[in-house]
Amino acid sequence: MTSPVTYETEGEIALIRIDNPPVNAASQAVRAGIEAAMTRFAEAPEKVAVLYAAGRTFIAGADITEFGKPPQPPGLPQVCDLLESQEKPLVCVIHGTALGGGLEVALGCHYRVMLKSARVGLPETLLGILPGAGGTQRLPRLIGLMPAAEIITSARQVPAAEALDLGIVDRLSEDEPRAAGLAYARDLLAEGAGPRRIGELSNPEVDEAAVAALREKVAKANPGQVAQLTALDAAVRGAPMTLPEGLKEERRLFMTLMESPQRGALIHAFFGERKVAQLPELKGVQPRALAQIGVIGGGTMGGGIAVACLLSGLSVVLIERDAEAVAKARAGIEKTLAGSVKRGKLKADKRDAILAEKLVTTDDYAALSDADLIIEAVFESMEVKKEVFSRLDDVAKPGAVLATNTSYLDVNEIAAATSRPGDVLGLHFFSPAHVMRLLEIVDAEQTAPEVLATGFALAKALKKVPVRAGVCDGFIGNRILRIFRLSADHMILAGASPFQIDRALKAFGFAMGPYAVADLAGLDIGYMTRQRLLPTKPEGERWGDWPDRLYELGRLGRKTGRGYYIYDEETPNGRPDPEIDEIIAAERAEKGITPREFTDEEIVERYMAAMINEAARVVGEGIAARPLDVDMVFLFGYGFPRWRGGPLFYADQIGLDKVLATIRDAAREDAWFWQPAPLLEKLAGEGRGFASLNG
Ligand code: 3HC
Ligand code: NAI
Numbered sequence: 253m254t255s256p257v258t259y260e261t262e263g264e265i266a267l268i269r270i271d272n273p274p275v276n277a278a279s280q281a282v283r284a285g286i287e288a289a290m291t292r293f294a295e296a297p298e299k300v301a302v303l304y305a306a307g308r309t310f311i312a313g314a315d316i317t318e319f320g321k322p323p324q325p326p327g328l329p330q331v332c333d334l335l336e337s338q339e340k341p342l343v344c345v346i347h348g349t350a351l352g353g354g355l356e357v358a359l360g361c362h363y364r365v366m367l368k369s370a371r372v373g374l375p376e377t378l379l380g381i382l383p384g385a386g387g388t389q390r391l392p393r394l395i396g397l398m399p400a401a402e403i404i405t406s407a408r409q410v411p412a413a414e415a416l417d418l419g420i421v422d423r424l425s426e427d428e429p430r431a432a433g434l435a436y437a438r439d440l441l442a443e444g445a446g447p448r449r450i451g452e453l454s455n456p457e458v459d460e461a462a463v464a465a466l467r468e469k470v471a472k473a474n475p476g477q478v479a480q481l482t483a484l485d486a487a488v489r490g491a492p493m494t495l496p497e498g499l500k501e502e503r504r505l506f507m508t509l510m511e512s513p514q515r516g517a518l519i520h521a522f523f524g525e526r527k528v529a530q531l532p533e534l535k536g537v538q539p540r541a542l543a544q545i546g547v548i549g550g551g552t553m554g555g556g557i558a559v560a561c562l563l564s565g566l567s568v569v570l571i572e573r574d575a576e577a578v579a580k581a582r583a584g585i586e587k588t589l590a591g592s593v594k595r596g597k598l599k600a601d602k603r604d605a606i607l608a609e610k611l612v613t614t615d616d617y618a619a620l621s622d623a624d625l626i627i628e629a630v631f632e633s634m635e636v637k638k639e640v641f642s643r644l645d646d647v648a649k650p651g652a653v654l655a656t657n658t659s660y661l662d663v664n665e666i667a668a669a670t671s672r673p674g675d676v677l678g679l680h681f682f683s684p685a686h687v688m689r690l691l692e693i694v695d696a697e698q699t700a701p702e703v704l705a706t707g708f709a710l711a712k713a714l715k716k717v718p719v720r721a722g723v724c725d726g727f728i729g730n731r732i733l734r735i736f737r738l739s740a741d742h743m744i745l746a747g748a749s750p751f752q753i754d755r756a757l758k759a760f761g762f763a764m765g766p767y768a769v770a771d772l773a774g775l776d777i778g779y780m781t782r783q784r785l786l787p788t789k790p791e792g793e794r795w796g797d798w799p800d801r802l803y804e805l806g807r808l809g810r811k812t813g814r815g816y817y818i819y820d821e822e823t824p825n826g827r828p829d830p831e832i833d834e835i836i837a838a839e840r841a842e843k844g845i846t847p848r849e850f851t852d853e854e855i856v857e858r859y860m861a862a863m864i865n866e867a868a869r870v871v872g873e874g875i876a877a878r879p880l881d882v883d884m885v886f887l888f889g890y891g892f893p894r895w896r897g898g899p900l901f902y903a904d905q906i907g908l909d910k911v912l913a914t915i916r917d918a919a920r921e922d923a924w925f926w927q928p929a930p931l932l933e934k935l936a937g938e939g940r941g942f943a944s945l946n947g
Contacts, residue, residue, distance in 0.1 A: 257282060269305065286303070294338065302343045307348075319519060345436075346370050359386060360386065379518045391404070393450050393455070521898070524884045534704065540653060545558075557629060558585055562589070562606050626654050663696040673697075679693060694727055720881065741796045775799065861911050864911050909936055
């Protein structure tokens with residue numbers, strides 16, 4: 253097999269090129285190739301070597317696919333040491349992104365030149381590990397402990413100008429990588445420069461107070477996670493040590509993180525995020541062209557969807573009901589874009605150009621005649637949606653994709669309102685639509701493959717995480733949500749308080765507890781959903797009455813200052829309302845329920861068991877293609893802690909037998925609700941996990 257690392261000479265300069273597409277990950281072959289190149293360079297007449305990469309980026313890090321497998325020599329730490337130990341100068345050229353092991357390789361080299369468009373970073377903590385090839389030791393020696401610790405613990409990508417200011421690189425270049433390396437090497441030859449090793453720099457100073465302050469900040473920003481603080485420990489502990497001692501300590505801590513379940517979960521999330529878009533049935537299917545997007549309805553969702561499209565460079569025609577609604581929708585979009593400008597995410601002149609050239613707002617459906625894809629985001633009513641789709645059928649050009657953003661409704665029924673159901677699919681965005689990364693792509697009975705592929709192409713253009721979902725009430729996320737929310741309501745009726753449930757689930761790692769979320773979304777949403785489902789409510793299903801009481805009392809959550817929590821000047825983020833406990837106690841008394849105590853552990857177990865059980869049904873019925881699709885829905889749309897990997901990854905970690913035991917235990921109180929999903933029972937019986945279905 254040919255090596256991904258090649259060696260050529262240009263006079264006295266050796267040019268060592270890494271070519272391992274797509275991102276030049278430091279796989280075993282790359283490491284061995286660099287090792288061989290160094291052996292050759294050490295014995296060769298060349299006086300300077302340049303290490304650079306082909307393709308779109310310098311090394312993007314260690315090869316993550318090798319994690320969890322037996323290590324194959326040479327290890328990346330050895331490769332970095334070997335680079336540093338060279339007796340002749342070594343220049344590294346950084347283009348694209350030098351991340352993780354990529355930056356560590358660059359730090360092993362003696363001189364660094366960076367393309368102005370490039371970025372560097374140590375994002376290992378996002379994968380639940382720490383920079384394990386010298387990053388926590390060499391970067392502090394090069395730029396100081398605190399700047400290095402900030403980069404390591406934040407995992408952020410540092411742009412070229414800042415990298416130069418900090419001293420991570422020696423110079424910037426606008427050349428292509430090979431030419432940039434050659435130019436630097438020639439200068440070094442002219443100067444007669446020798447090797448220059450970070451390992452020979454003096455130890456970084458440790459400012460204990462600054463370290464303590466950073467530790468507190470990092471702990472607060474990453475609740476429940478171990479990697480960030482361990483990475484900080486590695487940098488701080490190594491600071492007074494010799495480099496070899498520091499590297500040893502780094503390796504020891506790296507190995508503890510490699511063994512942690514958080515590492516497995518975060519890597520599952522990394523690959524899951526990419527795998528959801530790779531559906532076998534779409535292989536080779538060409539999506540339709542996408543340039544102009546139509547949006548119908550400019551409320552919360554339509555406005556957000558329009559902004560998401562505009563920020564991605566697409567043109568938008570937005571339709572509202574009348575002139576007043578058009579003006580309101582446009583003002584809403586302008587306000588959101590102004591927010592982007594204020595936060596520095598969008599330049600003011602770019603915003604002006606977007607508004608002048610890319611956005612049309614009108615109440616005339618005829619303006620949709622050029623749209624390639626039209627997304628309906630009107631009221632959640634089958635009647636209204638059907639009416640809109642039959643009008644679309646008349647105005648949309650042949651081949652235009654027609655999408656609905658419905659949260660729950662039957663996309664097959666909506667599609668049937670047109671003469672072209674093959675062009676129809678669901679595109680379920682999450683609020684706020686220009687921020688939330690999840691996009692459920694609902695594949696209806698007659699959706700044509702290229703229409704589905706176009707949904708995925710839109711997601712890619714919008715930088716969203718697309719998950720295919722089948723048609724059912726609530727698709728993947730909202731269907732499962734309804735069930736685990738019911739499990740929480742049942743615990744409340746039995747004796748738990750909403751505030752205890754929120755606390756327990758926050759401690760588990762959710763961004764917010766379910767009742768705080770309900771207050772944020774508005775308690776009217778839950779009320780409307782219950783009203784809609786009431787006619788088809790199964791006989792055995794139990795609902796609490798108090799949520800309807802709250803709605804009737806006008807307590808709609810944050811927007812009315814009161815829901816489960818009280819929101820006022822004193823506590824803008826809410827404080828528990830004692831009246832809630834009274835309202836619930838009254839309902840228990842009325843129903844003759846004697847409240848019992850719940851431990852936080854039991855709350856989490858039941859809540860998660862309900863979530864996992866419904867998720868197993870969703871996978872079993874083919875609504876979700878694979879368990880990982882459900883996991884990504886929850887990570888990117890429902891605030892599920894990324895470091896736990898998603899409900900079905902978590903289920904595998906705690907063991908399916910344990911989940912089944914929780915379900916059977918709870919079934920003694922409510923056998924109707926707690927029926928184990930057939931897929932869960934099957935997998936548990938066969939001693940397999942959900943991961944076995946991920947392919
Ligand atoms: N190892 C293996 N595969 C990788 C990889 C890596 N480090 N980084 C990316 N890939 C794969 C992706 O899975 C994807 O594969 P697919 O096409 O089969 O889905 C392909 O490369 C392209 O990746 P993206 O779709 O993400 O491409 P983008 O252009 O959007 O982004 C990137 C490029 C910014 C480099 C992004 O891929 C990224 O952030 N990669 C991870 C970087 C990272 O975390 N590095 C640290 C690794 S850990 C480490 O180095 C440990 C060391 O300290 C010992
Ligand atoms: P909204 O009430 O904020 O906006 C609906 C808009 O549609 C209003 O501005 C209304 O004037 C307009 N409209 C109604 N009939 C119309 C017609 N015939 N032609 C043109 N415009 C019309 O509602 P929201 O929250 O934006 O929801 C829209 C859809 O998105 C619903 O189907 C909802 O279920 C779904 N959704 C809502 C989410 C949320 O968090 N709010 C999340 C995901 C989906």
